[in-house]
Amino acid sequence: MRVVIAEDLALLREGLVALLRENDIEVVAQVQDGPALLRALAGHEPDLAIVDVRLPPSYSDEGLLAAIEARRRQPALGVLVLSQYVETAYASELIGEDSAGIGYLLKERVGDVKAFIDALHSVAAGGTVIDRQVVAELLTLRDGAGEARWGLTARERDVLALMAEGRSNTAIAESLVVTPGAVEKHITNIFAKLELPACDDDHRRVLAVLAYLRVAR
């Protein structure tokens, strides 16, 4: 897999590059701002771009805008946006019309190396990965300021949030230290409570949940 990284902080950029190389991912270019990202993408045609939301020169949402522009130019490109905070508005903009090959994660998720590398592969292959924080936030909001309108249990919320990150049942079971059977039971309950059609495919599962939470337009 070939990757372009757009990150202005050298400390993080170098850490990321080392991490990816250790996991047999080729970093073809490292850039520090939006315009350079677009040039690198056109030059290298990578499978995936890892982009920090906040980039120079404006240090606001420059990276997000560059990522959206990159997707417009190369619809097949996988884009993983990293940020130190999540905004549901940004998730919604990033997903736009087509959520295939989109990821939006908090930066600290790089600490869980295995899950992070899985997420990279998933996004590069056209999957969708949304940080559990976005789902948690949306659930709280849609629930009407914390009231458990849908009656999801705390464990079901955890499972839903991990599902949105594109994880498989096995990965969710591992993460929550429960049996895969228990995870399946939780998922069936969640889909029943949210009145969503059940499905097995990880990517479509994420989409169904996000569509319900109205992240995707």
Add this chain to the structure above:
Amino acid sequence: MRAPVGSAQAPTPTTVHAPWSAFRETIHSVAERADASIDLTLAPGAVRRRWMPVLAAGLSIGEYARSLVRRLAFLTACLLAGIWLLAGQGYFWPAWAWLGLGVLVLVDLGAGWAWRRPPGALRRVACVWTLVVVAATILVCTWLLTYLLAQDRSFWPAWALLGLGTAGSAYSLIALHDRLLVARGRRALRARIDMLTRTRSQAVVAQAAELRRIERDLHDGAQARLVALTLQLGRAEMRVLDQPELRGLILDAQREAHLAIAELRDLARGLVPPLLADRGLVAAVESLAARYGLGTAIEADIRRGLAPAVESAAYFVIAEALTNTAKHAAAQHSWVAVSDEHGALAVKVGDDGRGGADPHGSGLAGLRARVEALDGSLRVHSAAGAGTVLEARLPCG
């Protein structure tokens, strides 16, 4: 009665008769013209009205009396001059009468001037100076007349004038002493208020800029370092997958780092909400409204860049109002309007819920402090059952 006059000024018979015949002719022509104009254009009594003011002309008794006195004085002066002329001139005695009449008019004018001063010390001082000027005029004119008519060359009123001037000045100084002090105090106070206003607004602006700088420093500094730390811990963890004890320690360290990152994130969010810093007020409010799922109608009419301090204050007002609506109001509709109004940002947030919000509650008190620090105002309308409307005005200097 005849005053000694220099030979150069001695009147000759021709000069005695010429003025008189001229005067008589003038009187005749005036009388003729007056008669003619009465006949032709003016209503009966017009001339008398011109010379004698009447009460009906909208004058107060005082004004009427004063103008009557002035005109009578003028007429008397003319009459005396006429008598002197008819009496064969000589020593110009009407000058003394003129002096008396002039003093009368001067007293009248001076009193009027003094009376127009604001009541209090200033009016008293004006009255005193009117008296001083009248007295000085009497003295100087008497001296002048004696000098001209009697050739007395010594300037005898000098000491009296000095006394009058000193007394007037001393009185003014005593009467206005407090006033001068107060004026100086007031000037100092105004300068202090100006300085405090200026430095406070500078402080507010600097504080907003500082908060954004701190948020940026956290983002690029501590937060980034902690992320790099978890990344390195993650890499280390991958190398000790077969040593459960060591891996456990690393995972513990990572958990701590995650907690620190989460705490810093909450801290940064409290300083400046990221969407506000990145995209401005309207985007931040839209996100806020979407978050509460209240179906809030948002109307924004902002035609200029807002100062960070104003933007943050407006944001926190709207956030607090929407939180209250979501928590307490049980409202069907909710709306936010933000507009530019005469150099200020007008923020209105309303709902049609149950109302009855306590305007002195801690949340609203905090908002009020924030708004007032910008010289703004905050009003809450929340009658029970009639919804709640929060109005803030934030000057944009």
